[in-house]
Amino acid sequence: MNDDRISRSATLMQVAARAGVSTATVARVLKAKGYVSDEARARVEAAVKAIGYRPNAMARGLRQRRSFTIGHMLDAIIVNPFFVNVAHWAEEEALEHGYKTFLFNHNGDGARERIGIERFIERRVDAVLFTNAIATENVRLLAAAGIPALQLERSKTPAAPAIRVDNKVGALEAMRHLVELGHRRIAFVGGDPDLIGRGATAGPTVEEDRLEAYRSGLAAAGLSPDPALMRLGRYYSLEAGGTSSEGYRHAKSLLELEERPTAIFATCDILAAGALQAVYEAGLRVPDDISVIGFDDTIAANLTPQLTTVAQPMEDLGRIGFRAVLAAIETGEFPELPLLPSRLVLRRSTASTAR
Amino acid sequence: MNDDRISRSATLMQVAARAGVSTATVARVLKAKGYVSDEARARVEAAVKAIGYRPNAMARGLRQRRSFTIGHMLDAIIVNPFFVNVAHWAEEEALEHGYKTFLFNHNGDGARERIGIERFIERRVDAVLFTNAIATENVRLLAAAGIPALQLERSKTPAAPAIRVDNKVGALEAMRHLVELGHRRIAFVGGDPDLIGRGATAGPTVEEDRLEAYRSGLAAAGLSPDPALMRLGRYYSLEAGGTSSEGYRHAKSLLELEERPTAIFATCDILAAGALQAVYEAGLRVPDDISVIGFDDTIAANLTPQLTTVAQPMEDLGRIGFRAVLAAIETGEFPELPLLPSRLVLRRSTASTAR
DNA sequence: ATTCAATGTGTCATCGATGACATATGGTGT
DNA sequence: ACACCATATGTCATCGATGACACATTGAAT
Numbered sequence: 001m002n003d004d005r006i007s008r009s010a011t012l013m014q015v016a017a018r019a020g021v022s023t024a025t026v027a028r029v030l031k032a033k034g035y036v037s038d039e040a041r042a043r044v045e046a047a048v049k050a051i052g053y054r055p056n057a058m059a060r061g062l063r064q065r066r067s068f069t070i071g072h073m074l075d076a077i078i079v080n081p082f083f084v085n086v087a088h089w090a091e092e093e094a095l096e097h098g099y100k101t102f103l104f105n106h107n108g109d110g111a112r113e114r115i116g117i118e119r120f121i122e123r124r125v126d127a128v129l130f131t132n133a134i135a136t137e138n139v140r141l142l143a144a145a146g147i148p149a150l151q152l153e154r155s156k157t158p159a160a161p162a163i164r165v166d167n168k169v170g171a172l173e174a175m176r177h178l179v180e181l182g183h184r185r186i187a188f189v190g191g192d193p194d195l196i197g198r199g200a201t202a203g204p205t206v207e208e209d210r211l212e213a214y215r216s217g218l219a220a221a222g223l224s225p226d227p228a229l230m231r232l233g234r235y236y237s238l239e240a241g242g243t244s245s246e247g248y249r250h251a252k253s254l255l256e257l258e259e260r261p262t263a264i265f266a267t268c269d270i271l272a273a274g275a276l277q278a279v280y281e282a283g284l285r286v287p288d289d290i291s292v293i294g295f296d297d298t299i300a301a302n303l304t305p306q307l308t309t310v311a312q313p314m315e316d317l318g319r320i321g322f323r324a325v326l327a328a329i330e331t332g333e334f335p336e337l338p339l340l341p342s343r344l345v346l347r348r349s350t351a352s353t354a355r
Numbered sequence: 356m357n358d359d360r361i362s363r364s365a366t367l368m369q370v371a372a373r374a375g376v377s378t379a380t381v382a383r384v385l386k387a388k389g390y391v392s393d394e395a396r397a398r399v400e401a402a403v404k405a406i407g408y409r410p411n412a413m414a415r416g417l418r419q420r421r422s423f424t425i426g427h428m429l430d431a432i433i434v435n436p437f438f439v440n441v442a443h444w445a446e447e448e449a450l451e452h453g454y455k456t457f458l459f460n461h462n463g464d465g466a467r468e469r470i471g472i473e474r475f476i477e478r479r480v481d482a483v484l485f486t487n488a489i490a491t492e493n494v495r496l497l498a499a500a501g502i503p504a505l506q507l508e509r510s511k512t513p514a515a516p517a518i519r520v521d522n523k524v525g526a527l528e529a530m531r532h533l534v535e536l537g538h539r540r541i542a543f544v545g546g547d548p549d550l551i552g553r554g555a556t557a558g559p560t561v562e563e564d565r566l567e568a569y570r571s572g573l574a575a576a577g578l579s580p581d582p583a584l585m586r587l588g589r590y591y592s593l594e595a596g597g598t599s600s601e602g603y604r605h606a607k608s609l610l611e612l613e614e615r616p617t618a619i620f621a622t623c624d625i626l627a628a629g630a631l632q633a634v635y636e637a638g639l640r641v642p643d644d645i646s647v648i649g650f651d652d653t654i655a656a657n658l659t660p661q662l663t664t665v666a667q668p669m670e671d672l673g674r675i676g677f678r679a680v681l682a683a684i685e686t687g688e689f690p691e692l693p694l695l696p697s698r699l700v701l702r703r704s705t706a707s708t709a710r
Numbered sequence: 711a712t713t714c715a716a717t718g719t720g721t722c723a724t725c726g727a728t729g730a731c732a733t734a735t736g737g738t739g740t
Numbered sequence: 741a742c743a744c745c746a747t748a749t750g751t752c753a754t755c756g757a758t759g760a761c762a763c764a765t766t767g768a769a770t
Contacts, residue, residue, distance in 0.1 A: 009476055009500045011756055022720045027758060034759095035717045052499060054476045058422060059756035061413040062725045078443050081436065088433050088460065100474060103458060105443065119455060121364055121409045144407060145364045273657040280659045302628040304635045304659050366726055377750045382728060389729095390747050414726035417755045 010051040019047040030055070061124065068099050070325060071120035073113065075132035077105040079236050080270060081298040082314065086131050086152055089318025097326060099126075110135040121145050127325035131317075133157050148328035150337075152321045153312065154206050163321055163337045167209035170310035170342030171265075174293045175217020177308075177344060178263045182353035183291060184221075187229040187261035188214045189250045189271050210267045210295065229254065229261050235268045247274025255282045255290075262353050263291040269298045272307055276349070287351035297345055306347040313340045365406040374402040385410065416479065423454050425680060426475035428468065430487035432460040434591050435625060436653040437667065441486050441507055444673025452681060454481075465490040476500050482680035486672075488512050503683035505692075507676045508667065509561050518676055518692045522564035525665035525697030526620075529648045530572020532663075532699060533618045537708035538646060539576075542584040542616035543569045544605045544626050565622045565650065584609065584616050590623045602629025610637045610645075617708050618646040624653045627662055631704070642706035652700055661702040668695045 012030075016023045021040055028034040029044040036044075047053070061067040072090055074083040083105075091101045102125060104116035113134045120128055121141070127148045133139050139159040142149045155162035178186055191207050204212070218225055231250035247266055254261055255278060266272040272294030279286050286292050286305055294300055297311035317340065328334045367385075371378045376395055383389040384399040391399075402408070416422040427445055429438040438460075446456045457480060459471035468489045475483055476496070482503045488494050494514040497504045510517035533541055546562050559567070573580055586605035602621055609616055610633060621627040627649030634641050641647050641660055649655055652666035672695065683689045 009479070012758095013756075023757080024720060024759080025718085028719090031758090035719085037718060040718080052496075054473065054500075056417070056479060056756055057477045058413045058416040058479055059725090060758075062411070062417055062727095063756080063758050065725070067413060078436070078440055081433070081439075084436075084439050085433055091458070091460070095470075095474075100457060100478065102455060103446070105446070115450075118409065119450075122412045123455065124364070124411060124413055141407075145409075270657065273659070276659045277661065299654060299657055302625065302654055303657070304628070304631045306632065367728095368726075378727080379729080379751080380749060383749090386728090390749085392748060395748080411726055414755090415728075417757095418726080418728050420755070 009056070010053045012053070012055070015044065015047045015051060015053050018051065019043040065124075066126055066329075067124045069102055069123060069125050070094060070099060070322070071102045071104060071116070071123070071125040071128040073116055073120075073128060073130045073133065074103060074105050075108055076236070077103070077107075080268070080296075082296045082312065083131055085298065085314040086318045086321075089315040090129055090152075090322045091318070093319040093322040097322070099322070099326070101129075101322075106132075106134060108132075108134065110138065114138045114141075117141050121147065126329045129321055129325060130154075130160065133160065148325055148334070150321060150325050150328070150334065152317050156205070161334050161337060163317060163324065163340065165206075165312055165317070165340045165342050167206055167310075167342055168213040170344055171210050171213030171295075172217055173344040174265060174308075174310050175214060176220070177346075177350065178265070178291060178293065179217065179221040181263075181291065181350060183263040184223060184353075185226070185229065185259065185261040186214075186218065186223075186263045186265055187254050188225075188231065189247060189254075189264055189266040189275060190230075190232045191267050191271070192234045207267060214265060228257060236270050245274060247271035248278045249274070251275035251278035252282075255279065255284070261290070263293070263350070265293050267295045269294040269296045269300050269303075269307060269309055271295075272309070272349075273299060273303055276303055276305075276307070286349050291350040293350060300345070300347065303349075305349050308347045308350045309345055310342050311345045312342055316340050364411070365408045367408070367410070370399065370402045370406060370408045373406060374398040420479075421481055421684075422479045424457055424478060424480050425449060425454060425677070426457045426459060426471070426478070426480040426483040428471055428475075428483060428485045428488065429458060429460050430463055431591070432458070432462075435623070435651075437651050437669065438486055440653065440669040441673045441676075444670040445484060445507075445677045446673070448674040448677040452677070454677070454681070456484075461487075461489060463487075463489065465493065469493050469496075472496050476502065481684045484676055484680060485509075485515065488515065503680055503689070505676060505680050505683070505689065507672050511560070516689050516692060518672060518679065518695065520561075520667055520672070520695045520697050522561055522665075522697055523568040525699055526565050526568030526650075527572055528699035529620060529663075529665050530569060531575070532701075532705065533620070533646060533648065534572065534576040536618075536646065536705060538618040539578060539708075540581070540584065540614065540616040541569075541573065541578075541618045541620055542609050543580070543586065544602060544609075544619055544621040544630060545585075545587045546622050546626070547589045562622060569620060583612060591625050600629060602626035603633045604629070606630035606633035607637075610634065610639070616645070618648070618705070620648050622650045624649040624651045624655050624658075624662060624664055626650075627664070627704075628654060628658055631658055631660075631662070641704050646705040648705060655700070655702065658704075660704050663702045663705045664700055665697050666700045667697055671695050 012023055012026050016026045026044050028036045029041050072087050077083045094101050106113035117138050130151045132154050133156050136157040136159045139157050149160040151160050151162035153165050215225055233246050236246055264275050272292055275292050279290055294307045294309035297309045300307035300309040367378055367381050371381045381399050383391045384396050427442050432438045449456050461468035472493050485506045487509050488511050491512040491514045494512050504515040506515050506517035508520050570580055588601050619630050627647055630647050634645055649662045649664035652664045655662035655664040
């Protein structure tokens with residue numbers, strides 16, 4: 001009974017043949033635009049269903065010079081769920097607009113980022129999102145190819161606009177929270193110094209903001225930062241299999257101080273996770289003996305105790321980010337980019353010193 | 356000086372024009388096959404570099420009837436890092452072979468899975484990987500379109516072959532480990548009963564294997580399973596924002612027993628994370644008062660204490676999985692599919708009862 | 711009867727890369 | 741001298757969807 005059983009999916013021409021109309025009519029039915037008689041429409045729809053026709057996105061893309069695909073460049077995707085979350089929500093929004101995203105994980109490596117961008121260009125993505133750009137020269141390749149690019153949350157290069165998160169509001173809330181609980185010796189455990197702003201970037205970097213909020217949080221309480229309580233390094237070492245060893249190491253050294261801190265403010269949940277391990281190992285309890293606050297709200301709810309943390313608006317970043325590049329694709333320019341708020345999420349890792 | 360500044364990337368024809376040769380010669384240079392004089396080659400290469408030419412993957416795909424793309428269908432990507440890991444390694448292997456992967460997260464929803472598969476077909480993926488297939492009828496759509504499909508680790512449908520993991524070896528190791536440490540009252544906290552095998556699937560399901568290993572681990576020690584120590588439910592409830600509440604709830608009820616268990620074997624790190632929280636909250640310590648073992652080795656190293664767990668071969672799953680579908684694409688049939696081992700990873704959440 | 715707009719349908723060039731095929735030149739072997 | 745092969749390069753149909761354009765037909769308005 002059936003003859004049109006070629007291995008690949010059917011073509012529009014086959015649909016036309018089966019429905020006894022021209023390809024143009026089929027196209028009109030599928031696009032739901034132009035004049036088509038009810039009778040022709042019915043025949044085409046029947047043929048589509050019978051053959052199981054699915055339009056070929058490559059052919060359409062070639063003709064329309066639009067792939068309906070955007071690239072999303074990410075960092076450390078298997079270590080830090082932050083990136084997966086942002087990517088997930090961008091993808092979600094993309095799907096709702098008939099788009100699909102391509103992910104690429106450069107893992108912090110500029111050479112890999114370059115390869116990823118070349119792949120994106122070959123695939124003719126209509127735009128690119130960066131959730132961590134590395135090298136300005138790489139980002140410029142996109143501009144040269146006429147592909148809009150947008151940075152989400154972390155803006156490392158002036159070569160592309162960015163949707164930023166106001167890291168300060170949440171971090172200040174966190175500091176205020178600790179101070180209100182009576183903490184005076186608050187340690188800072190922070191990320192990659194590379195992120196602490198160097199070179200000509202568009203505004204302060206993520207870590208700069210968090211550090212500044214830490215300082216002004218202390219200042220507001222009439223305190224001055226104690227260098228002995230500050231640890232800057234990286235979020236995690238990839239070589240070590242992406243464990244939280246950095247936070248562990250830093251917290252351990254803090255706990256060995258003569259006068260140890262009563263609270264630790266870590267700028268990443270992964271760091272905080274390591275801090276929790278160090279505290280536990282020292283035979284102390286969180287939050288009874290020491291309070292810990294993280295950042296991002298990624299693995300926070302899975303930790304013991306559940307971690308109080310500064311949440312990032314990951315869904316908004318992804319969704320608004322996609323809509324922004326979509327606008328750029330369609331109108332040629334970006335809409336006004338919002339500054340998204342971060343906010344403190346209270347869980348069980350902070351408590352009053354007065355116990 | 357430059358004139359060829361069209362917004363989109365240049366075409367092969369433009370390269371040919373600039374190099375003063377035909378498109379065929381350019382193609383020969385790029386493919387590195389066929390005869391080309393050194394002089395022509397040099398001119399083409401110079402033109403490619405000058406214009407910044409990148410081949411158009413859509414045009415190539417259309418012509419070759421190959422997209423060099425594979426779809427990867429995933430579950431609960433933002434809740435369980437297991438999926439991200441497998442996807443990451445499949446992508447990594449794909450890149451090394453000139454392929455790219457498209458991810459789609461059905462989140463356990465068959466209707467979404469269907470949509471994802473339709474998107475895959477429209478994009479003309481050359482094959483599809485499932486790390487959690489939901490509905491057999493969806494998987495059949497691919498067969499009808501002539502697209503090879505392969506299940507990784509979880510095989511829920513006979514409609515596609517699978518690379519399976521021997522969940523038993525690792526789980527048995529885990530049980531032996533606990534028994535050797537003196538544990539006799541070992542609780543089982545397991546996943547979605549849906550995964551405990553029903554209907555005609557190809558062999559036992561993941562949870563069946565884990566449960567059976569639990570039982571035979573007990574039997575080997577001359578113990579019989581105590582129904583009061585078994586909790587079956589789901590890994591996590593998505594409604595609750597993907598927290599580990601299920602493991603927490605189960606462990607809490609176990610700790611409230613007259614005779615509480617001395618060890619908990621959870622079949623997912625996320626479940627184990629919840630168990631750790633319950634133990635902590637009860638004022639007990641892991642591993643001093645109670646031992647906990649997880650499964651997957653995803654967030655295990657970030658937990659407090661670092662979790663002893665049964666590791667899944669996520670890298671092998673991804674890499675070998677990709678290579679298998681690549682073979683299927685090229686030869687039309689799958690190679691022999693291995694049964695990959697799981698293995699116990701010792702960390703700090705298990706200890707002897709004799710303290 | 712004539713003009714015009716609305717309705718309905720078909721033809722075909724195009725997007726960019728590819729590879730089958732045709733063609734041309736020079737050198738080697740007999 | 742001729743046959744033959746290696747080398748070198750160009751022409752063009754093709755993949756499948758799209759949309760500009762042309763062509764019909766019908767009914768209403770003038």
